[in-house]
Amino acid sequence: MKLITQILILLFSIFSFSQETMCDLLKNHNTKNIPYISVQELAMPKTEAIILDAREPKEYETSHIKNAIHIGYDNFNIETVSSIIKNKDMQIVVYCSIGIRSENIAKKLKKAGYTKVYNLYGGIFEWKNKDFNVYNSEATETESIHVFSKEWSQWLTKGIKVYE
Template sequence: MRRLFASLLCAVALQAGCSEALTWRAVNHMIAADYPDVTALTTDSLAAQLADSTSPTPVLLDARSPDEYAVSHLRGARRVSPSADAYPALDTLASDAPIVVYCSVGYRSAGVVQALQTQGFSRVYNLKGSIFRWANEGRPVYRNGEPVSAVHPYDASWGQLLTDSLRASPSSESL
């Protein structure tokens, strides 16, 4: 029942044109309801970790579709399928290696975090607000190693959480 309520709250907030803050609260509530054991990491914390040359750089995993990833992603991120059962690209990582997973808003990536926790990874985090929040805060995203000012909006509803100027146009979605 809690999951259904959280999903409905999020859908209503998006469709009703509620404030961005209220809609993000609904999104965060939905993620927490469906993935209560997943630990979130803020964009500020990730930015600090990436800037700190004295600590290990976390492995960044992008849990979006190939088309979304092609428009832009965080520097150095590896794309993974959010529906995968296993992640062989991570087989050589120590179970305590820091891993941060993101998607558009944090829902798909929470599922990947949960799967990785089940596989024994102990320092795996879901990026709160994911790439939408990261980009909305003016942090860099990349395509082919170059900074860009576009993010795939996922769809018309979820794309409302992305700053208008960052929303990739249909022509850039097929890059």
């Protein structure tokens, strides 16, 4: 009986972890020092923003939001952004897969003096999950989304998951 109880507790623990919501995930990993912008708000025609992609090159080449500028994460360089975005009062939206790496990059932008920096809530996964278009390195619409890892892939519910 004790073994059955331990197995049930283990299964419940595994099931509970996998049922974590994206909201819970972001609460656990982000500090909320950077305000979020929703994918719906970013997609509105009246929203004028420079969109920065804080993922790695392979992720960006697989798919990205139209007109997003790739700035990377591992090799992020604030001088590169400063040479592209001179006006530090422009609205900037940073995104990654789900919104964790992008918050880290957004903090660096704020530290460098950019005043209107936002983190895209749910990142490109949420963008695709809400049926907004993404584009590959040839600027062609695609259904493929680089999911970063098997663990993070659970948050993408639409499109084709790409791992490499």
